[in-house]
Amino acid sequence: MTKLGAMANRYWPTFALFAFLLASWQAAVTFGNIREYLLPAPLSVWNALWHGDTAWWPHLWTTTFEIIGAFLMAAVVGVALGVAIAWSPILANALVPFLVFVNTLPKVAIAPLFLIWMGYGIFPNMLMGALIGFFPVVINTAVGLSQVEPDMLDLGRVFNAPKWKIFVKIRIPNALPYILSALKITATAAVVGAIVGEFVASQRGLGYVIVTTQSSMNTSVAFAALVWISVVGLLLYGAVVLLAHLWAPWAEGVD
Amino acid sequence: MAKGLIDLEQVGMTYQAASGPVEALAGISASIGAGEFVSLVGPSGCGKSTLLRIVAGLRPATSGTITVAGRAVTQPIPDIGMVFQAPILLKWRSILENVLLPAELAGKDPRSLRSRAEQLLEMAGLGGFGAKLPRELSGGMQQRAALCRALLLDPPLLLMDEPFGALDAMTRDDMALELLRIWGEKDVARDARKTVLFVTHSIPEAVFLSDRVIVMSARPGRIAADLRIDLPRPRTVELRATEAFGKLNLEIFRALTGKTVVGTAL
Numbered sequence: 001m002t003k004l005g006a007m008a009n010r011y012w013p014t015f016a017l018f019a020f021l022l023a024s025w026q027a028a029v030t031f032g033n034i035r036e037y038l039l040p041a042p043l044s045v046w047n048a049l050w051h052g053d054t055a056w057w058p059h060l061w062t063t064t065f066e067i068i069g070a071f072l073m074a075a076v077v078g079v080a081l082g083v084a085i086a087w088s089p090i091l092a093n094a095l096v097p098f099l100v101f102v103n104t105l106p107k108v109a110i111a112p113l114f115l116i117w118m119g120y121g122i123f124p125n126m127l128m129g130a131l132i133g134f135f136p137v138v139i140n141t142a143v144g145l146s147q148v149e150p151d152m153l154d155l156g157r158v159f160n161a162p163k164w165k166i167f168v169k170i171r172i173p174n175a176l177p178y179i180l181s182a183l184k185i186t187a188t189a190a191v192v193g194a195i196v197g198e199f200v201a202s203q204r205g206l207g208y209v210i211v212t213t214q215s216s217m218n219t220s221v222a223f224a225a226l227v228w229i230s231v232v233g234l235l236l237y238g239a240v241v242l243l244a245h246l247w248a249p250w251a252e253g254v255d
Numbered sequence: 256m257a258k259g260l261i262d263l264e265q266v267g268m269t270y271q272a273a274s275g276p277v278e279a280l281a282g283i284s285a286s287i288g289a290g291e292f293v294s295l296v297g298p299s300g301c302g303k304s305t306l307l308r309i310v311a312g313l314r315p316a317t318s319g320t321i322t323v324a325g326r327a328v329t330q331p332i333p334d335i336g337m338v339f340q341a342p343i344l345l346k347w348r349s350i351l352e353n354v355l356l357p358a359e360l361a362g363k364d365p366r367s368l369r370s371r372a373e374q375l376l377e378m379a380g381l382g383g384f385g386a387k388l389p390r391e392l393s394g395g396m397q398q399r400a401a402l403c404r405a406l407l408l409d410p411p412l413l414l415m416d417e418p419f420g421a422l423d424a425m426t427r428d429d430m431a432l433e434l435l436r437i438w439g440e441k442d443v444a445r446d447a448r449k450t451v452l453f454v455t456h457s458i459p460e461a462v463f464l465s466d467r468v469i470v471m472s473a474r475p476g477r478i479a480a481d482l483r484i485d486l487p488r489p490r491t492v493e494l495r496a497t498e499a500f501g502k503l504n505l506e507i508f509r510a511l512t513g514k515t516v517v518g519t520a521l
Contacts, residue, residue, distance in 0.1 A: 149343045151337075151343050152343045152345075154308070154311075154313050154337065155337060155343070155356075155357075155360070156360055157313060157331045158313070158331050158332075158335060158337060159333065159357055159360035159361040160331065160333065160360075160361065161360035161362075169359060169360070170345065173345070173347045174345075176347075248347070250346045250347045250390065251346070
């Protein structure tokens, strides 16, 4: 009860603001005579979510699959590249300028090329999300692996510890909070990438739904798709926060 | 002269800075016997920490020879315990796991040293804290845990680089007494004690702890004086108020500044 009470105490302003905004929005549309195709009322969006003609499940599933795929690809590739950079100066010199170059490219602009190279499908959209989200993981992994006190490394040298042991016992745990912190950014980027990919080329997915409402002027469906996207995004973000809480409790409150 | 545990023979160290070569240490010769507690005192930048690392084999000297226990030091030597200014405990490990780290790094089975680690923590007054994370302990307690870590593999030589420098004055004095107790000032025979090389900024701390204080001058670091501290052991808090203690402090101060103190009537 006390824990619940504390949570209520902490989060009631959040809910109050949210409820106030929804109510004002509904009131503005109802009494302000705003046309439905310009700005649908929250209640219409609610209806589109549950009682409309759109079969949400396949779209929701497709986009979620793309987002999770993009997230995992970005995480695995990002950590691997970060480890490579921290492990070997030669690899660092080879990779870093190239990765910086890739990162400065506007990834959204490459999306049409993905269509030419890979056609329609789930994979190119995943790849777009991964491409947008992997860079912070690389940087934070490399930084976290190298930010170890020199004295601690001296301690390793005194005991003649092999390089891999220093990596496993000291550098990698040290990098964990940095990596998890980057993965929060990646979680958001994966959503953006998947939706952008669907905008450019798709036959299914929440991004596809939004594009089709452009021609039908069915704005409430577009809003409903937005709701689903934010639900998926929030769940993924929450999962990363939970993971950080479980894997790196010592770093709590660092970011 | 009999060979000591540590023998330094004309040790010099020059490093390349952006503005050219900088001579950090020059002509350091000293012999430190087994079981001796020796402090290195000097101004910032006199190279005393560098000298400590040279003895440990962590930095190469550019001239001279260093011998520890009869062997020339050319690479990091085992059988030493190191304590630094910061406790540098691993944040994600419990205190006990931190104390056991040297065993893991040295490729020994940490389970076999678990009871020794627990004994050390007990001795350092951290008996109930083995399962805590470092951030749950105060700075002084963390530094005591770092001392336990340094003692885990029972090294004959303890190298301490301003270990109490980051602590407040009162904790610092407590830690000095604590260190002497753990070192075995009361209950361990003189030649069975660990040899300690202790770097500090604080003259009273050096006098209080040591059998001998080596005073260094700055740029390049040279030995300015090498004083024996013939104060009775075990050292007590009252010792700090004695005339002999004050005289030794002044003597070291003079050696440090290289001049007599004006206006001090002692």
